[in-house]
Amino acid sequence: MIELVIEAMVDAVVVVDAEGRITLANSGATQLTGWSIDELKGMPVSTLLVDDSSGLRTVVRRRIEDGDILRREESYLVSKSGKRIPVSVTGSPVMTPTGELQGIVLVARDVREVRQLLTDKEAEISRRRKAEEELRAAKASIETQLEQAREQLLLAERRATLGTLAGGVGHELRNIAQIQIAAIDEIQQALGGPSLLERIHEILPELERVGEHITQHGQRLMQLAKPGPDRVAPIDLNEVVRDVGGMLKMAGKLRRVELVLALGNEPLMVTVNRTRIEQILVNLVTNAVDAIGVDGTVTVEVRASDDGKRAVVEVRDTGSGIAPDTLDKIFEPFFTTKPADRGTGLGLPVVREIVESYGGKIEVVSELGAGTTFRFDLPR
Ligand SMILES: Nc1ncnc2c1ncn2[C@@H]1O[C@H](COP(=O)(O)OP(=O)(O)OP(=O)(O)O)[C@@H](O)[C@H]1O
Ligand SMILES: [Mg+2]
Structure with missing residues (x-):
C-alpha cells in the first residue's frame, strides 16, 4: 500500500x-x-x-x-x-x-x-527599472529641450520687437527724407529767380528740423542696442503744430487738402521730446490726407483739458472713415489697407507707443463716409 x-x-x-x-x-x-x-x-x-x-x-x-x-x-x-x-x-x-x-x-x-520563474521575474524587474530610468532620462532631456525652446522663443520675440522698432525708425526716416527732397527741389526751382533768398529763408529752418529728425532717429537706432532715455524739454504744443503744418505743406504732403490749425492763444507747454511729438503729428495728418484723397479738410486742434491738467490734440478729417471691424486693428504693427508701396502699417503703432510713453492716451472716433477724429492727450 x-x-x-x-x-x-x-x-x-x-x-x-x-x-x-x-x-x-x-x-x-x-x-x-x-x-x-x-x-x-x-x-x-x-x-x-x-x-x-x-x-x-x-x-x-x-x-x-x-x-x-x-x-x-x-x-x-x-x-x-x-x-x-x-x-x-x-x-x-x-x-x-x-x-x-x-x-x-x-x-x-x-x-x-x-x-526559472524567479530569474524571469528578476530580469523583468531589472528591465522595468531600466525602462524607468530611460523614461526619467527622456523626461529630463525633454525638459531641457523645452527650456531651450522657451529661450529661443524669447529671443525670437525680442528680435521681432527690435524689427518692429527698426521698421518704425525706417518709416520715419523715409517720411522725413521726402520732406528734405521736396525742400531741395524748391531751392533748385528758385535758383536764378528773384525770390531765391526769400525761399531759402523759408526753407532753411525746415531743413534744419529735418536734420534734427534724422539725428534723433539715428539716436533711436543706436538706443536699440543700448537703450537710454529720450532727451526732453518743455515746448509749446501750438508752436510744434504750426511748424509741422508748414513742413508738410512745403513738402507737398497736403496735396489739395486744406489744413486748418485751431490753436490756442496762450502757449500750451508740455515736457516732451519735440521730434517725437512731430512724428505723431506727421503720421496722423498724413493718414488723414490719405483718407481724404482729393478734396477735404484736416483740422488740428490744440487745447487744454477741462480740468486743465492735460494738453489735448485732435486731428480731424473729412475722409473715408474707418469701418467698425477695422477700427480695432489699426494700431496693430503692419496693419494697413494701403498698397504695399504706400503703407507699411507702422504709423499708428509708433504714434501710440510715443503717446503712452509720456503717460498719455490716444483714442479714435470714426464714421464710415463722414470722417475720423484721432485724439490724444499728454500730461502738462
Ligand atoms: N484718418 C484715417 N482715416 C481712415 N483710415 C485711417 C486713418 N488713419 C489710419 N487709418 C487706417 O489705419 C491703417 C493703419 O494706419 P497706419 O498709419 O498705422 O499705417 P498706414 O498709414 O497704412 O501705413 P504707414 O503709416 O506705415 O505708411 C491705415 O492703412 C488705414 O486703413
Ligand atoms: Mg500712416
Whole structure:
C-alpha cells in the first residue's frame, strides 16, 4: 500500500534505511535522475542527494534521529549523467513501534521551474527599472529641450520687437527724407529767380528740423542696442503744430487738402521730446490726407483739458472713415489697407507707443463716409 502511495506522487520520493541506503524509489525519482529503480536500490543516499554546505547526510541523520522533519531548499539530486538538479527536500523519519529509527522518507521537488520563474521575474524587474530610468532620462532631456525652446522663443520675440522698432525708425526716416527732397527741389526751382533768398529763408529752418529728425532717429537706432532715455524739454504744443503744418505743406504732403490749425492763444507747454511729438503729428495728418484723397479738410486742434491738467490734440478729417471691424486693428504693427508701396502699417503703432510713453492716451472716433477724429492727450 505505501509503495502505491509513493508511486502516485509526482515528486521524486526515496526511502532510505537507517544506514542511509536507498530501499525504495518511485518513478518520479527515476524520471528526474535517469537512474532505474534497480540502480537506485541500495545506492547510498549521499550519492544521489548532495548539498553545497555541510553535507546533507550528517544533517539528515542528526535531525531525523531527533525526530525532526527536515526541510532543505538548496539541495541537488545528482542524475545518472552527473547533472545536478536543484531540488527542495523534505525528509520525514519512519519509526518502529518501539521508537527506533527505521528509515527516512525523502521527497525531492524539482525547483528548476520555480527558479526559472524567479530569474524571469528578476530580469523583468531589472528591465522595468531600466525602462524607468530611460523614461526619467527622456523626461529630463525633454525638459531641457523645452527650456531651450522657451529661450529661443524669447529671443525670437525680442528680435521681432527690435524689427518692429527698426521698421518704425525706417518709416520715419523715409517720411522725413521726402520732406528734405521736396525742400531741395524748391531751392533748385528758385535758383536764378528773384525770390531765391526769400525761399531759402523759408526753407532753411525746415531743413534744419529735418536734420534734427534724422539725428534723433539715428539716436533711436543706436538706443536699440543700448537703450537710454529720450532727451526732453518743455515746448509749446501750438508752436510744434504750426511748424509741422508748414513742413508738410512745403513738402507737398497736403496735396489739395486744406489744413486748418485751431490753436490756442496762450502757449500750451508740455515736457516732451519735440521730434517725437512731430512724428505723431506727421503720421496722423498724413493718414488723414490719405483718407481724404482729393478734396477735404484736416483740422488740428490744440487745447487744454477741462480740468486743465492735460494738453489735448485732435486731428480731424473729412475722409473715408474707418469701418467698425477695422477700427480695432489699426494700431496693430503692419496693419494697413494701403498698397504695399504706400503703407507699411507702422504709423499708428509708433504714434501710440510715443503717446503712452509720456503717460498719455490716444483714442479714435470714426464714421464710415463722414470722417475720423484721432485724439490724444499728454500730461502738462
Ligand atoms: N484718418 C484715417 N482715416 C481712415 N483710415 C485711417 C486713418 N488713419 C489710419 N487709418 C487706417 O489705419 C491703417 C493703419 O494706419 P497706419 O498709419 O498705422 O499705417 P498706414 O498709414 O497704412 O501705413 P504707414 O503709416 O506705415 O505708411 C491705415 O492703412 C488705414 O486703413
Ligand atoms: Mg500712416
